[in-house]
Structures are given as C-alpha cells and as structure tokens.
Amino acid sequence: MSKAKDSEKQKQVAVKVEALLKKMSLEEKVGQLNQVGGAAFSPGPAAEDQIRKGGAGSVLWLNDTKKFNELQKIAMEESPSGIPLLFALDVIHGYRTIFPVPLAMAASWDPNVPEKTQTIAAKEARAAGLHWTFGPMLDICRDPRWGRIVEGAGEDPYLGSAMAAAQVRGFQGDDLSDSERVLACAKHFAGYGYSDGGRDYDPVYLSEAQLRNIVLPPFKAAADAGVATFMSAYMDLNDVPATGNRWLLRQVLREEWGFDGFLVSDAFAVGNMVIQHHAKDKREAALRGLKAGMNMDMSSYTYTENAAQLVADGALTEAEIDELVRPILTIKFKMGLFEKPYVDETLLEKVIALPEHRTASRWAAQRSMVLLRNEGGLLPLSKDIKKVSVIGPVADSMQATEGSWMVFGHTPAAVTVLEGIRAKLPNAEVTYASGPEIRRDIPSWFESLMAGQERKPEQTPAESESAFQSALEVAKAADQVIMVLGETDVMAGEAASRASLDLPGRQEELLKAVSALGKPVVLVLLNGRPLSINWAAENVPAILEAWEPGTEGGNAVADILFGDANPGGKLPVTFPRKGSHAPLYYARNMTHSPEGSPMYNPRYWDGLPVPLYPFGFGLSYTTFEFSNLKVSAEKIKVGASLTVTVDVTNTGKVAGDEVAQLYIHQQYGTDTRPIRELKGFERITLQPGEKKTVTFSLGANELTYWSSNAGKWIQDPASFDLWAGSDSQASLHAEFEVTS
Ligand code: GLC
Numbered sequence: 001m002s003k004a005k006d007s008e009k010q011k012q013v014a015v016k017v018e019a020l021l022k023k024m025s026l027e028e029k030v031g032q033l034n035q036v037g038g039a040a041f042s043p044g045p046a047a048e049d050q051i052r053k054g055g056a057g058s059v060l061w062l063n064d065t066k067k068f069n070e071l072q073k074i075a076m077e078e079s080p081s082g083i084p085l086l087f088a089l090d091v092i093h094g095y096r097t098i099f100p101v102p103l104a105m106a107a108s109w110d111p112n113v114p115e116k117t118q119t120i121a122a123k124e125a126r127a128a129g130l131h132w133t134f135g136p137m138l139d140i141c142r143d144p145r146w147g148r149i150v151e152g153a154g155e156d157p158y159l160g161s162a163m164a165a166a167q168v169r170g171f172q173g174d175d176l177s178d179s180e181r182v183l184a185c186a187k188h189f190a191g192y193g194y195s196d197g198g199r200d201y202d203p204v205y206l207s208e209a210q211l212r213n214i215v216l217p218p219f220k221a222a223a224d225a226g227v228a229t230f231m232s233a234y235m236d237l238n239d240v241p242a243t244g245n246r247w248l249l250r251q252v253l254r255e256e257w258g259f260d261g262f263l264v265s266d267a268f269a270v271g272n273m274v275i276q277h278h279a280k281d282k283r284e285a286a287l288r289g290l291k292a293g294m295n296m297d298m299s300s301y302t303y304t305e306n307a308a309q310l311v312a313d314g315a316l317t318e319a320e321i322d323e324l325v326r327p328i329l330t331i332k333f334k335m336g337l338f339e340k341p342y343v344d345e346t347l348l349e350k351v352i353a354l355p356e357h358r359t360a361s362r363w364a365a366q367r368s369m370v371l372l373r374n375e376g377g378l379l380p381l382s383k384d385i386k387k388v389s390v391i392g393p394v395a396d397s398m399q400a401t402e403g404s405w406m407v408f409g410h411t412p413a414a415v416t417v418l419e420g421i422r423a424k425l426p427n428a429e430v431t432y433a434s435g436p437e438i439r440r441d442i443p444s445w446f447e448s449l450m451a452g453q454e455r456k457p458e459q460t461p462a463e464s465e466s467a468f469q470s471a472l473e474v475a476k477a478a479d480q481v482i483m484v485l486g487e488t489d490v491m492a493g494e495a496a497s498r499a500s501l502d503l504p505g506r507q508e509e510l511l512k513a514v515s516a517l518g519k520p521v522v523l524v525l526l527n528g529r530p531l532s533i534n535w536a537a538e539n540v541p542a543i544l545e546a547w548e549p550g551t552e553g554g555n556a557v558a559d560i561l562f563g564d565a566n567p568g569g570k571l572p573v574t575f576p577r578k579g580s581h582a583p584l585y586y587a588r589n590m591t592h593s594p595e596g597s598p599m600y601n602p603r604y605w606d607g608l609p610v611p612l613y614p615f616g617f618g619l620s621y622t623t624f625e626f627s628n629l630k631v632s633a634e635k636i637k638v639g640a641s642l643t644v645t646v647d648v649t650n651t652g653k654v655a656g657d658e659v660a661q662l663y664i665h666q667q668y669g670t671d672t673r674p675i676r677e678l679k680g681f682e683r684i685t686l687q688p689g690e691k692k693t694v695t696f697s698l699g700a701n702e703l704t705y706w707s708s709n710a711g712k713w714i715q716d717p718a719s720f721d722l723w724a725g726s727d728s729q730a731s732l733h734a735e736f737e738v739t740s
Pocket of ligand 1: 134266267494
C-alpha cells in the first residue's frame, strides 16, 4: 500500500476511534483494558456477563470456534457500544500443524523457516477464530537450566533479532486487515531469560548496557517489523515489576522506539504486583500498571475493579484511560473486525487439511536439526539395512516430538521417530523398546491442565529394571541401534527449569549398556534445551540434535538419518558440560587471565567450563572450506560502512548447506567489548566442489553499542578483529580500523 494511501487510511481510522471514544462510558473504556480468562482455571465473573456489559476487550485461554462466535455476538449485539472482542491464545509453534519449537527454528539459521511456519500457524489459528497469538517469545537466554529457553532463539541478540522480525512477518504479514493473519505479541518484555540460576519467575537484575546491548535488540527488531502488541514479563526487573515499569514501557518502548500498538500484561501480572510485595493493594497495582502504560490486564481484573474509582478519586484522568484504550480500538478497526467480527465455522477443517502445511513442517524440521557428531561417516545409514532397533523413552512419544507449548485442547498427532523410521524402511525389521520411563521429580502444574495427561502411576524399580533389560535384549538382536533420548514435553517450557542438564532418569546408563554391546549406535536427541551429553559426545559415533521437531518430526529425523536430507543446522545456544557451568556463552569479555594462560584455572578447579559444543556449531554430511576473507577497506571513518567477503567451498562429495558466520571483536574502546560478537550470517547451499562468495556489511548498525562509561549509544574509533567461519570458534581472520 502506498504511503499516501496508508496515511489516509490511518486518518480515517483515527476519526472512527475518536468518535467511538466520545460515545463510550468510562466503564466501557476500562472494559477494553480487560482481558477475560476463558478457561476454567482463570478465576473471575463469567465471560458472558463481563462482555454483555461492555467489560471485556479480549478473551484468552479459549479454543472453541463456535464459542468465539457466540461471545462475539454478545459483544456486537448486546454490549453498549458493540465493540468486537479480540480472541487470543498461545500459538507458539503451530496451531494444529505443529512446527519445530522456536529454539529449533533458530537452529536453522534461516529466517525463511520461522516466517513460513508462522504464516501457516497464523492461517490455521485465524481459521479457528483466533485474532492474536502470544508470540514471538524473544527472551535472550544464556542459562539453559531455564525451561523457557525452548521458546526463544537462544543466546545471541543478532540471531535473535533476525528470528524476531521473521516471526512478526509470518504472523502479521504486512496488512492487519488480512484475514489469514493474526496479531503478534513480542514477549516477555523484558529480561525474563536472565533469572538467577535459570529459576523461572525469579527476579532479574540487569545493567542498562546488558539490557540495551543484549536483551532489547530482538524486541526492537520486532517493533521495527511492526509488531502490533507487546507482553510484559512477570518478574521484577531491577526491583520494579516489568508490568509496572515506566522506564521500560514508556521511555524505551514508546518514547524511544515510537511503538504505537498496545501492551498486555502476562497472566494475572497486574494483580501480582501485590503478591510481589511491590504494590500495597490492588488499587495501587492498578494505578502502577495504568501509569506505566500497561494497556491490558490479563485476567487479574485489577483494572475492572479499580480503574474507574481511581479516576473518580482524581488519581488518574479519563484522558489517561483514553490514551490506553486508543491503540486497542485502532487495531480492532485496522483488522476490520467491526465490519467482519465472525469466523466461518467451516473454514478450519479445510485449512488444516492443506497438504502443504505438513510439507512445511517436515521441511522446517529438517532445516532445524543439528548434526553434532558423525565419526567415520556412520551417517547417513543405508536404506538396505535389515534389522534396526529403536530404543528410548521418547522414541515413540507424540508429545515429546511436538514439544512444549501446545495450544489448549490440542490432540498430539506427531509422526514419532519410531514411525518415521518404519515408514522409511518398509522392508526392514524395525524393533522398539522404550527402556525405563523418564519423568520430572516434581510434576508440572500444567500437567494438571492438559487433557488426557493424567499422570500415570510411576514405574516401580522392578518395572524400570525389566524395561531396561528388555531394551538391551532388543538391541542385541539388531544390526543397527538408534537411541532416541532426551526430555519429555513438560521438562522444558514454562515452570520447567532444572538444576542439571544431564539426560533425565537412567537414559545415559542405558546408552552405555547398549553401546557396550558393540553394535553401531546412533543417538537422536529430542529435547527443549542444551543437554550435557558428555559421555555420548566421546563414545557414540553419531549424534543428531532433533530438538522438539513437530508434527512431521519423525519423518524429518528419518530423512536425515537415511540421507534424504543433509543436516545443515547450527546451535543457537552453547551446550555446557554441566548445568552448574551456566550461564555460559561465547560473547563474553576478555579478562586479565585469558583461556590458556597459567592463571586460567580459577574457572573451577573441578573441571574447566569449556563448552561441550560452541555457539554456531553444526556438522554436515559434506565438508566446507572458508577462504579468501577480505575487507573492502582497511580503514573507515566512524559512521561509514565496509564490505566483508569470504569464499565458501563444498569440499565433499554431496550437496549440503553451510551457515557462513561473521564475528567481530573491538580490541579496545570506551567500554570493553566481547571477545566475539555475531554480526552477520547466511545459510547457503553448495553442490560438491561449488564455491560461493558470501558478502557481509559492517557499519554503524553493527559497530554502535550502548556504553556504560558514556551512558549513551556510541561508536568508537578502534581496531577490530573479524573472523568468518562455520561456528563461533572460526579461525579465518582479518582486521580493520575505524578512525575518528
Ligand atoms: C503464561 C506465559 C505467557 C503466556 C501467557 C498466556 O503464563 O508466561 O508466555 O503467553 O501466560 O497464556
């Protein structure tokens, strides 16, 4: 749409919004700031009653197309001003067709993957009657003990920013009136991934430099991509709950970034300010949220119970309420909901049946998987193999294959790894044994919410031992063993932090016992976080990181194991050797006793925290060589740009993908800068023997940072190292200088 037409449209919407605001009572305006919980576990008055009196702007935790239309009818025909509702749900990596978890999609290092998958997720969700998803989750995390690392893009702000913008484009498209898209929601604003020890919900302390250089860039990328909404994080950020944090919600988001959409709190978070010992009571919590610019209260009813009285008491003006309501009405007009508030109830079944949805899921899963080891080229396996045993507690689990964050009411329907291998080898004998079960020591609160997930009674030690022995028997009879180990779907995600990164239960014990049989063993990991698979990394010849790959996950694993797809993914997060080594990340500052120096051993005398696998790491069935790294200028002035080129050659026998990565290091400056920082990447496909030149640009965008010393954004004149290669330990080196 042309700029002129677009601004004309904006003006027309603004006129409608002002006219509607003039008509609305204060109670109705407060109603627009209220998001009603549509599920049994969310307390509060019945949704119908709140909607009927104009006391609701949105409904969440409901996944029922028919019910959406019923509630919308009440809003349109029975409420005082007939304002349509926004129906919202967490569609994080698929609605009915499930895609790889976001951490896996980040491992593709290909923004086309999340853009494509979230486009499909939006189409399915919208066909179901949803208008708004609570995604993308943009929390940078460098401590994989935190269960929600599964929902983000890992440890790096540059990769995270690319994935953020791609997901916003996928969910929203470029026109909010598109009836096959949904509103996106940049969450959790901000810093949620930095709680001490990865303990979910715990308070977060971050310097302004950490916030501006590491945590905020993906949110800024989402804002620049036009994300319609933001969600505040649960926790205290530097002693102020994000939900009532004026610096974050007004100064940064609105004044500096010019964000003109609206914010929703996380679940009950406005009212939670009392529980967090921040607000004296819910009246004050309401005031804190409203003054901070928190538009919508997710299901704590703190605004509906207090906002009108705050205006009556003069603590707040009606104009301040109007300012919070305006963007909500604006977005509802832009979506065309006043004209078309209802969903066609026959649409969903047609949309989810589209074959290209599952095709896309298999494609995304293939591109997300990371080959961690392949000693002696054991992979790909031959399809002529006669007897294969598939062993492990998640090998035939649809839940573990689809992973964390399924939408309410979703029935697991994934192709498991076992099923994918059987489909790939119709003439082979593919046996299976689960081995001892794995489960959390402390159940997840969410397990009680998920239909059909009533906790089965725990395996007795005798049952566990018998399962262990029968798995060994199955392995003994096979020519090739494929171990499928990792985590269940509730071992990562919300309220799923853990102190250890080891394989849960007796999985490593079983892996060692099976390996001792002397058969060739391949390990496939299904997991939502880095795992400290130290023994496997030394003793299992082939290891494929498959993450939580979604509906077609089993087929995608089989495609890779048997050579129909060549893995090209790279790790978006460092794999530590121990949970207690976290936080561990590549972009850290130099110290006075660098790695390798005699003084280095203070970093734990019981084992140096060298990563098991570094950020950016991933192998292929072919090999690549980086050469001819060049810069277009040895020196540039502050503010100018230079071009970096590097040649990548496929030096192997099969076609494959490589991710060319560019890292910089500012050698000195106003502040100390990290020893390496990712500032460019491109995934390319190369035929055997083919060479491509990859081009990157470095300029103010890449070289400017927030300085603690100067208290502002600066670009230093300084000397820089740069490296190009296949992971964060790349060695091909060049230098350039920025002069004042
Ligand atoms: C949850 C999560 C948030 C989610 C919201 C609504 O507790 O923190 O990510 O979007 O509540 O379900």
